Amino acid sequence: MVELTRKQREIEQRTREILRVAKPILLREGLHALTMDRVAAQMQYAKGTIYNHFPHKEEIVLALAFDAMRLRRALFQAAAVEDISSRERMMCIGLACEYYTQHCREEFQVEQWIRHANIWDKSSAARQECIRECEAGCMELVAGLVRDGIQSGDLPSLDGDSPGHALSPEEMVFGLWSITFGSQILSSSSPSLPALGVMDPIRSTRVHCCTLLNGFGWRPIYPVDAYLLRVEQFAETVLPKFQAIQRDHA
Amino acid sequence: MVELTRKQREIEQRTREILRVAKPILLREGLHALTMDRVAAQMQYAKGTIYNHFPHKEEIVLALAFDAMRLRRALFQAAAVEDISSRERMMCIGLACEYYTQHCREEFQVEQWIRHANIWDKSSAARQECIRECEAGCMELVAGLVRDGIQSGDLPSLDGDSPGHALSPEEMVFGLWSITFGSQILSSSSPSLPALGVMDPIRSTRVHCCTLLNGFGWRPIYPVDAYLLRVEQFAETVLPKFQAIQRDHA
DNA sequence: GTAAAAATTGACAGAGCGTCAATAATTGAC
DNA sequence: GTCAATTATTGACGCTCTGTCAATTTTTAC
DSSP: OOOOOHHHHHHHHHHHHHHHHHHHHHHHHOGGGOOHHHHHHHHTOOHHHHHHHOSSHHHHHHHHHHHHHHHHHHHHHHHHTSSSOHHHHHHHHHHHHHHHHHHSHHHHHHHHGGGOHHHHHHSOHHHHHHHHHHHHHHHHHHHHHHHHHHHHTSSOOTTSSOTTOOOOHHHHHHHHHHHHHHHHHHHHHOTTTGGGTOOOHHHHHHHHHHHHHHHHTOSSOOOHHHHHHHHHHHHHHHHHHHHHHHHHHO | OOOOOHHHHHHHHHHHHHHHHHHHHHHHHOGGGOOHHHHHHHHTOOHHHHHHHOSSHHHHHHHHHHHHHHHHHHHHHHHHTSSSOHHHHHHHHHHHHHHHHHHSHHHHHHHHGGGSHHHHHHSOHHHHHHHHHHHHHHHHHHHHHHHHHHHHTSSOOTTSSOTTOOOOHHHHHHHHHHHHHHHHHHHHHOTTTGGGTOOOHHHHHHHHHHHHHHHHTOSSOOOHHHHHHHHHHHHHHHHHHHHHHHHHHO
């Protein structure tokens, strides 16, 4: 649509280059090591030029996080369109989460930075909006699955005949989101987890999700053992897909 | 035990005073506003004196967070000793969490700062240990309840007769911890939650915990409605206790 | 009362931030 | 191809915060 001059393309290219340079500094040495001076020096540009691209380093961090979230969303998307039952697609979303934390470690790590108040508050409304939208997109994908479940009759709805639960689709998403998110944060920020007796947080989280989904009455109801086996099966199917998506993203 | 000279008491007193001064700055204006110069000026001391108490501002933040966590632990403790069934005491722990996030807002907010990598990494091993210990203490309280449940026969154990679940006590704690922690973080860092359809995150979280506990097979098994009512009942009992603890803490 | 120990002070060096006037490069009209 | 207008680049500068330390004051112990 928009015609870009050579110069404009160059500038855009450099924006990407700045992110490429900033990422390892942030990941390996932390926020305090990421300085505009250093990025400029490493790229052989003057500091002012970097400031033309990003008004402060926090925006660099948020831009990196946005990239990371786009990868997450792509994984979710791939998981959500598998040609299987709604509950099983939900299991695949879980696998996407696992894949993201385990095999897209850098992206996962970068994503955490947006929760830091000083970074979030400092960044522009526009970029905040991008991120919110991406997050909402992920949530919407999952909520869509819940609605599919209700539509297909696999999942009793709030005002349906089964009084076993009392949650709207979005509230169910909130529960799954909380438990997945909570486990991931605890796993990544609490190195003492094994010492506390949690040997295999991934397996635990799978079990918890299964328990929650069973509790919602989402058919087919799985005994935990069967569920764990089924997840392993799906993992083999979707893993190559996830890998391809990760490769394309870079 | 230890005899303290007047001077030593003065110094200890001042350490507390520094925290008292720093807290509102951190809460209301954020980390960047919390500078040693400013604390010193506000207390009418030279900057060097403040540095005698804390080697950098990050330690001030961690000290504040430690205070906050001690309050949390005290609330947990009060909840765990209620003279009711193990499952019901677990419900009270949930209420303690809710109380902490809702009515000890400042403490909850301060506690979040320890998750910030730059703050955590910069602080001394000693203070990190204090915090870890306090966190482990909270976890241990909950794990104790799970063991009580198993002992009393209300909760089928891993190698027991009910194959309905497959988790160790610590893994169950991990699940409850994750969902509670996850909800709290999402609620506090995602102001768009209501916009996404999650109107009452506290109620949702209660339902999710109930679902999880039922899924563990923890007797008495509650239908969601009955559970919500029971929680409200308990809330009335424990609220005054919580309030007293909060008052004493200040 | 006095000497040793401990605490306090604030000036200072160092580092990063973000700005901006000066300079250089690019563009487009003729 | 030239030149004026536009746009991009530069790095020195002022500012703020950090953490240190030698000098000074206060406290302690005898």
